[in-house]
Amino acid sequence: xxxxxxYLLCFIITISCEKKIExxxxxxxxxxxxxxxxxxxxxxxxxxxxxxxIPINNGSWANNELxxxxxxxxxxxxxxxxLHIVAIKEKIEINNSVKNYSSARxxxxxxxKYGRIDVKAKLPLSKGTWPAIWTxxxxxxxxxxxxxxxxxxxxxxxxxxxxxxxxxxxxxSNVYNVLHFQNSKTDKKDEIKKISKILNxxxxxxxxxxxxDKKIYWLLxxxxxxxxxxxxxxxxxxxxxxxxxxxVGGTLGGTVPEKFxxxxxxxxxxRIFQ
Numbered sequence: 001x002x003x004x005x006x007y008l009l010c011f012i013i014t015i016s017c018e019k020k021i022e023x024x025x026x027x028x029x030x031x032x033x034x035x036x037x038x039x040x041x042x043x044x045x046x047x048x049x050x051x052x053x054i055p056i057n058n059g060s061w062a063n064n065e066l067x068x069x070x071x072x073x074x075x076x077x078x079x080x081x082x083l084h085i086v087a088i089k090e091k092i093e094i095n096n097s098v099k100n101y102s103s104a105r106x107x108x109x110x111x112x113k114y115g116r117i118d119v120k121a122k123l124p125l126s127k128g129t130w131p132a133i134w135t136x137x138x139x140x141x142x143x144x145x146x147x148x149x150x151x152x153x154x155x156x157x158x159x160x161x162x163x164x165x166x167x168x169x170x171x172x173s174n175v176y177n178v179l180h181f182q183n184s185k186t187d188k189k190d191e192i193k194k195i196s197k198i199l200n201x202x203x204x205x206x207x208x209x210x211x212x213d214k215k216i217y218w219l220l221x222x223x224x225x226x227x228x229x230x231x232x233x234x235x236x237x238x239x240x241x242x243x244x245x246x247x248v249g250g251t252l253g254g255t256v257p258e259k260f261x262x263x264x265x266x267x268x269x270x271r272i273f274q
Contacts, residue, residue: 026210026217029116029273034108036270038078050107051076052243054144059097065130066249066256067101068094076104083267085246087129089260101256105245107146108270111138113239115274117164117209123201124263125172128256130247131265132166133207135240147241157189158182160235164218165207169253172201176252177218177226185233194218194226204268213237242270 036048044051051071055061061069067087069075075086087103119133136142137159139152163178174195183190198205198220208219216236218226230236246265249256 026215027212029210031274032271033112033115033274034110034272036083038081038083038267038269041079042077043073044076044078044083044106048109050109050146052105052107052144052146053094055095055097056143059095060099061247061250063247063251064249065247065253066099067103067247068092068097068099069105069245070094070102071104072102075102076106081268083244084264085131085244085267086262086264087124087246087248088262101248103246103248106243108242108272109146110272111147111151111239111241112272112274113237114211114213115272116211117242118269118271118273119164119207119244120204120268121165121207122204122266122268123167123172124246124265125202126257126260126263128169128249128253128260129263130166130169130250130253132163132243132245132247134161134163134166134243135209136161136243137235138239138241145241151239156180158235160238160240162209162211162216162236162240164209166252167201169249169256173197173199175201175207175220179216179228179234179236181234181236183233184235190233192228196220196225204266211236211240242272244270 053069053071077084085104092102123131138147139154140159141153157180161180166176175198177194179192181190206221210217216228216230217224247253
């Protein structure tokens with residue numbers, strides 16, 4: 001009963017927070033269509049999540065990342081109502097490719113078009129870590145994702161990518177909000193980015209996205225940090241799915257200190273409203 005009451009209170013608080021930012025442009029998405037409160041222990045709920053482990057780039061991952069993603073319990077587990085995605089310094093081999101770090105990358109077994117995503121998360125402090133909460137177009141042709149080619153075979157960035165939150169490995173006082181897409185007007189890869197200050201990313205904060213056919217809004221603790229028109233040159237009128245991952249090194253992770261042992265991103269809840 002306590003868990004049910006807690007969930008109802010969280011739901012009421014979320015709806016209340018939505019109404020604080022409601023105006024003529026921003027719909028108050030109130031129908032909870034998918035989510036995970038992590039009110040269990042042990043392995044991630046595989047009816048909700050897909051653990052993506054097959055390297056997508058010739059035995060490696062994109063952006064020169066240094067880790068392999070695994071489905072090992074040490075890299076991804078739930079304890080006391082919190083999801084832990086843990087990057088660990090260890091030698092690991094997948095598909096004949098050896099890396100010196102392991103971590104986890106989750107795909108939601110749910111895709112949708114337009115709505116609000118709320119993720120309450122605590123980010124790692126260690127240099128070299130690259131946490132991300134983001135979406136990809138469900139029609140992507142990426143190896144090993146949950147949907148595979150069920151929705152289509154469109155390459156990145158034609159499918160579109162929305163980074164609700166990502167953080168680089170050398171400055172933990174900022175977070176990034178980014179759109180990646182193929183510009184249909186110029187037929188070139190395009191990017192729109194906003195960097196916002198955050199003073200306490202190693203504490204739990206609410207990272208949110210409100211996505212409509214006209215605009216996309218990024219929010220930090222229910223305050224809008226960035227907004228961008230959703231125009232015809234962008235591929236953000238198709239279904240997307242949610243990803244949670246913690247990379248090590250690479251383009252945005254940067255240099256990993258020799259003394260790095262392990263660190264983690266913690267998730268209190270994930271909620272999608274329409």
